[in-house]
Amino acid sequence: MNWSKLILFILLFSFTVHAQLQDDYNDVSYLDMNFKVNGGFNLVKQSSSGEINELYVDLTFFPRDELNQDVIQLKASSSPAGRVTEKDDSIEYYWSNPAITNYNFNLNSNVKIRNALVIVDKKINFPLEGQDTFYTKPTEFIDVNEDIRKQAQEIVQGEDDLYIATFKIATWIQHNIKYDLSTLTAEAVQKSSWVLKNKEGVCDEITNLFISMARSVGIPARYISGMAYTNTKEEWGPHAWAEVYFPGKGWVPFDITYGQMGWVDPTHIKVKTSIDSAIRYSWKAVDVNFVADKLDISTQMISKGSRVGKQISMEVKPLVDNVGPGSYVPVEVEIENRNSNYFPTLVIFRKAPELIESNYRSVLLKPRETKREFWIVKIPEKLEQNFMYYSTLEVEDTFHYNTSTVLTYSHDGKIISLDEAKKIIDSKLVKEENKVSYGVSISCNSPEAIYYYQELDVSCTVQNRGNTYLVGTKICIKEDCKEIKQLGISEQTSVNFKIKNLPIGNNNLVASINNKDLQKKIEAFDSFNVEVLETPGLQISGVYYNTTPNYEDNVKIDIALSLKLPVEDIRIFINDGQVFAAEKLERSRGLSIFAKGKNFAGTRTLEIKILYKDLNGKEYSETKIYTIEVQNSPWYVNLLAALGLI
Numbered sequence: 325m326n327w328s329k330l331i332l333f334i335l336l337f338s339f340t341v342h343a344q345l346q347d348d349y350n351d352v353s354y355l356d357m358n359f360k361v362n363g364g365f366n367l368v369k370q371s372s373s374g375e376i377n378e379l380y381v382d383l384t385f386f387p388r389d390e391l392n393q394d395v396i397q398l399k400a401s402s403s404p405a406g407r408v409t410e411k412d413d414s415i416e417y418y419w420s421n422p423a424i425t426n427y428n429f430n431l432n433s434n435v436k437i438r439n440a441l442v443i444v445d446k447k448i449n450f451p452l453e454g455q456d457t458f459y460t461k462p463t464e465f466i467d468v469n470e471d472i473r474k475q476a477q478e479i480v481q482g483e484d485d486l487y488i489a490t491f492k493i494a495t496w497i498q499h500n501i502k503y504d505l506s507t508l509t510a511e512a513v514q515k516s517s518w519v520l521k522n523k524e525g526v527c528d529e530i531t532n533l534f535i536s537m538a539r540s541v542g543i544p545a546r547y548i549s550g551m552a553y554t555n556t557k558e559e560w561g562p563h564a565w566a567e568v569y570f571p572g573k574g575w576v577p578f579d580i581t582y583g584q585m586g587w588v589d590p591t592h593i594k595v596k597t598s599i600d601s602a603i604r605y606s607w608k609a610v611d612v613n614f615v616a617d618k619l620d621i622s623t624q625m626i627s628k629g630s631r632v633g634k635q636i637s638m639e640v641k642p643l644v645d646n647v648g649p650g651s652y653v654p655v656e657v658e659i660e661n662r663n664s665n666y667f668p669t670l671v672i673f674r675k676a677p678e679l680i681e682s683n684y685r686s687v688l689l690k691p692r693e694t695k696r697e698f699w700i701v702k703i704p705e706k707l708e709q710n711f712m713y714y715s716t717l718e719v720e721d722t723f724h725y726n727t728s729t730v731l732t733y734s735h736d737g738k739i740i741s742l743d744e745a746k747k748i749i750d751s752k753l754v755k756e757e758n759k760v761s762y763g764v765s766i767s768c769n770s771p772e773a774i775y776y777y778q779e780l781d782v783s784c785t786v787q788n789r790g791n792t793y794l795v796g797t798k799i800c801i802k803e804d805c806k807e808i809k810q811l812g813i814s815e816q817t818s819v820n821f822k823i824k825n826l827p828i829g830n831n832n833l834v835a836s837i838n839n840k841d842l843q844k845k846i847e848a849f850d851s852f853n854v855e856v857l858e859t860p861g862l863q864i865s866g867v868y869y870n871t872t873p874n875y876e877d878n879v880k881i882d883i884a885l886s887l888k889l890p891v892e893d894i895r896i897f898i899n900d901g902q903v904f905a906a907e908k909l910e911r912s913r914g915l916s917i918f919a920k921g922k923n924f925a926g927t928r929t930l931e932i933k934i935l936y937k938d939l940n941g942k943e944y945s946e947t948k949i950y951t952i953e954v955q956n957s958p959w960y961v962n963l964l965a966a967l968g969l970i
Contacts, residue, residue: 348555348589351723353629354438355590356396359387359551361431364617367424374424379406381417385549385595385621386431391574392440393594398433437590439632442576444586445665445691448486451542451791451814452571459544459569466532466547468540469517476537477812481792482760486543487586487666489791490568491688493537494578494585498686501530503581527581528564534580535566542814544569546597548577551623553591560591560623567597584722585686586668593623631723636661636669636689638727640719642701643748648737649707652680652745655699655731656752657719661689671697674726675718678702680742698749700742707735763789764797764811766850768835773855773888775938780823780854784835787816797839826856860938861888862909864948867932871950873921875957881917883932885909890939897933899924909936925954925961 349355361383367376381402387395400408404427406419417429462468479496480489502524516536519525525533531547538545545568552563565579565588577588636659643654655676661667666688673683680700689695707713711734718728768784782801786808788794794811799819806819823833830853837848866884873879881898887909896904896915903917924930930950937943 349553349591349628350439350589351632352439352590353632354436355628356626357435357437357591357593358624358626359431359433359435359593359595360620360622361385362428362620362622363430364426364428366426366615366617367422368613368615369424370613376422376424377420379419379422379427381429382414383417383429383431384414385619386415387433387435387593387595390594391442392438392590394436394438396434396436398431400429400431402427402429434626435593437593439590439629441587441665441667442570442573443665444487444570444573444576447690448570448572450480450484450486450489451789452486452544453789455542455544455569455571459546460539460542462536462539465513465515466535466539467515467517468536472516472520472533472536473540473812473815475520476540477793479537480541480813482758484759484761484791486570488688489541490538490543490576490578491585491668491686493541493543494534494580495686497530497534497537498580498583499682501525501533503527503530530580531564531566534578538566538568541812546575548594549596551591551593551595551621552579552582552588560593562621563592565592583670583684583686584668585688586666587722634725635663635667635723636721636725638671638719638721638725640717640727640729642717642729642731643752644738644740644745645732646737647703647733648739649703649733649735650705651703651733651737651740652742653701653703653731653733653740654745654748655701655717657697657699658694659687659689659697659721660694661692664691666690669722672720673699673718674720675716675728676701677704677715677731696752696754698752700745700749701731703733707733709735711735760792761790762792762794762839764794764837764839764848765789766799766835766837766848768801768850768852770833770852770854772853773857773861774826775889776826776828776856776858780821780826782821782823782833782835782852784819784821784850785816786811786819786837788813794839797837799835799837801833801835826854828856828858830855855888857888859944860891860936862886862891862934862936862944862946864932864934864946865912867930867948867950869930869950869952872953872955873924874955875921875925875961877921879919879921879924881919881930882914883917884912884914885934886912891936891944892939894934894936897931897935899927899929899931900933921954922957922961924952925957926964928953 387393389395400415402417406417409416415431476493479492483489483492500523501519504524514525514529516533519529519533535545535547545566548565548567550563551560553560565577567575567577570576576586578585579588639658641656643656647653657671659671668688671685671687673679680702685697687695687697713733715731716728717731718726720726765787766784768782770780770782774780784799786799788811791813797808797811799806801821801823804821808817832851832853834849834851863886864883865886868882870879890908890910892908894906894909895902898917904915928951930952933945933947935945
């Protein structure tokens with residue numbers, strides 16, 4: 325075949341595979357935005373005697389200063405005029421003795437949002453340890469059931485990098501949960517468990533599920549409300565996304581709906597970090613009805629910054645070329661991170677013949693890392709003879725920087741099957757290293773002392789600190805063993821023991837853990853002491869006083885009592901006079917007794933006696949004698965003492 329004669333008949337084919345509008349503001353350095361809130365309500369008398377004393381409106385839906393968000397101006401006003409107070413978590417509108425009429429309140433603010441990443445330049449180990457549990461607990465809508473827990477465990481198992489583990493959860497939801505505004509969920513928020521079961525939801529529900537999955541593996545995450553731009557409707561509207569806490573770095577945003585994993589574009593105006601309603605009303609009134617209007621929120625762009633510079637470089641190339649009709653062509657996209665920090669991006673195929681999978685993919689690059697992603701392109705079945713076809717392969721990153729190449733094919737080219745294309749890709753894939761880690765911890769609590777006839781109650785908390793699911797974990801104290809059938813990543817559970825027949829005296833006990841999984845042996849232990857007693861062990865451990873007080877002085881006697889087990893009906897005597905009584909004493913304590921020096925004149929003896937009972941009614945006593953010599957006593961007191969009369 326003489327291709328030189330056919331050169332004039334070459335046809336150029338280019339198929340656009342992604343129709344998203346370019347005007348999404350991903351690539352601008354900042355946006356100056358105007359954010360307005362308008363609300364209103366009516367007060368209506370229910371009777372001629374109707375009156376209202378005071379009225380409050382708390383607006384919680386407004387922008388604050390954040391890491392990449394500056395509030396340039398914020399003005400709040402109302403009609404009729406009332407007192408406006410800006411607080412940390414709300415803007416308060418207040419009216420005293422308000423008239424029965426219509427009320428309006430508003431907020432007008434200018435906000436500058438910068439296009440910026442939270443810089444994570446070093447690996448943060450996963451699972452996390454020692455984090456506050458406030459943002460890892462389930463809530464009403466961000467619930468955690470067994471299905472959520474199991475799915476999240478499967479996604480992150482074997483991962484030791486927090487950013488990558490979080491990214492994997494986000495991309496799993498991106499590919500497995502359908503975003504669909506036509507569902508009923510757009511009108512009524514559903515729980516995370518419902519979203520996972522039905523595999524669909526809108527932005528707030530998708531965000532809830534992401535937070536639930538993150539929390540279920542010990543990753544702190546919180547819910548963000550705000551406004552964002554959508555280029556499908558070309559307008560700003562209410563939106564929800566999440567933030568994940570990275571120790572030492574702060575809160576990192578994840579917006580799965582927008583495919584922004586670890587970063588959000590500058591159209592995102594953050595206004596709230598909880599799921600409360602945006603407005604709260606309170607009033608004190610008699611026979612007055614309150615009718616609130618719908619809250620109106622609007623956003624408008626004032627100006628925008630210059631284009632963000634190129635952050636990554638990409639190269640696209642077909643792994644086979646000059647193929648025949650119906651062929652499957654493996655395509656490699658090489659992505660290089662130019663930054664010294666983690667960088668998340670979307671890789672989008674803008675132009676190509678038919679793709680057999682989604683045309684976009686979320687990619688997370690480590691500092692200075694180069695990754696290779698693979699797609700398969702299908703060539704049309706019908707090709708004319710004697711023609712060479714050319715198609716553009718074009719890919720684009722998050723900031724709309726693109727690169728392209730040309731794919732050639734013809735009627736007489738070699739036909740590549742789907743299996744052959746997959747084998748070519750498999751030969752290029754780099755096998756991930758095994759990062760599975762095993763680790764457990766145990767911490768036990770028990771009384772420090774018990775009676776010889778009691779059983780010892782021990783409660784042990786066991787936590788999985790590795791990055792893999794544990795099955796068949798055994799905990800033993802002496803010969804008593806319990807089994808935890810399943811223990812997920814970051815999960816902890818309590819195991820309770822009752823230990824019998826401990827010998828009198830000090831006992832050192834050891835709670836040990838053993839687990840065999842994938843031929844790996846895990847061992848951990850916690851040791852603790854318990855004293856087995858025949859008596860409660862109440863003792864006078866110290867007495868402090870002035871040993872030579874004057875006759876007219878006030879004498880303070882400090883008594884330190886040490887106690888190992890609770891006692892009842894406690895009475896304390898000094899020189900046969902009762903000075904203290906209590907129904908129950910559960911722990912060691914100190915007490916102070918006040919007396920006059922004259923009370924001890926001539927005796928030279930300070931006798932302290934304690935009478936008490938254990939919890940079974942058995943009586944005990946302890947007596948200790950100390951010396952005290954009163955100075956400057958009257959002559960007659962000394963005489964009576966010499967005669968043995970006092």
